[in-house]
Amino acid sequence: MVLAIDIGNTNVVIGCFQEKEILFVERVSTNQNATPLELAVSIKTILEIYRIQTEEIEGSIISSVVPSINNSMRKAIEKIASCPVLVVGPGIRTGLQIAIDNPAQLGSDRVADAVAALHEYEPPIVIIDMGTATTFSVIDARRRHIGGVIAPGVGISLNALTEKTAQLPKISFEPPKKCIGSNTVACMKSGILYGAAGCIDGLLDRITEELGETPTYLATGGLSESIIPHCRHKILTDPLLLLKGLQLIYEKNMGKETEK
Structure with a gap:
């Protein structure tokens, strides 16, 4: 084990x-x-x-x-x-081609995500990891990690909204019944959930336009299952993506590499 x-x-x-x-x-x-x-x-x-x-x-x-x-x-x-x-860091074999300005700046979580995604899906791929930050990792058709986007996470946005205002309460991530809220809590839920979903959809449109072809959209991270269902793009979810990547990296470095 x-x-x-x-x-x-x-x-x-x-x-x-x-x-x-x-x-x-x-x-x-x-x-x-x-x-x-x-x-x-x-x-x-x-x-x-x-x-x-x-x-x-x-x-x-x-x-x-x-x-x-x-x-x-x-x-x-x-x-x-x-x-x-x-x-995971310098000296660890991952097999991932990192084609960004400074490869050392790529977080180990994004490396593991990319390794797992490339093992299970054909590139190009855009990986959306929804944790403290919402990150987008872009894998091109040549299997290279070419960059991405880092945006404030949903939790950070919600905390900032409630901490920086006097009358807005803390809320859960339960989806609102409709986009146009009729009370404060409903309005906040709509803004947080649909706002995050709209941000993801908009960024995917821009990323896809730059790539020049439609990639596989893949989401992971603690909040992905709450937000992704509200997106308009077809986005696959895999909450275990990062752990799968760590397993593959471990096997590669211990001489137990699994074939795709």
Whole structure:
């Protein structure tokens, strides 16, 4: 079994896979002040819930956009399992061609997304990852990551709206019954959900125009299942895309590469 961990700005996603099967996926809040012991307790507790013994963990791979946690997470894994720990970054083989101004700037989460997308879909592909930020990663017909877009995430937009106004309440992500709201909460839900969906549709139109051909649209991330159904483009969703990418990268670096 291999432990896969994606450290994001808001959540840490913890998954475990055995061969091609993902056994579980869980989320805990990202805490930059957490000690290795605290992280180890969280991971071990999740493994115990799924009745997985630490002795069964043969390896681990980490994707992170919060570098300050990386060392603590590595130590946490080493506390509970005697296994190699890979961190996606310089020196790790991914097989991805990155054709941007500074390839080192591409986040490891977007690298993992792209690796998984190219394994399962024919390019060109546009990957929409809806987390703390909403990112668009563009893979051209030559299988190269040529760039993308970074926009404020839905949660950030909602928090800014409620924190910077005196009379607007916090709301859930439940969809409104119609676009034209007849009360404050309905108006806010419409603005957040349909506004995010409209932003995605508009950016996809512009990206597609620049590519000169229609790509496969693929969405992932914690909020994708709440927003994507309201988009007008046909967008596939895969909430496990990043973990699949980590699995492929782990196999590539451990000599267990899976053929497409």
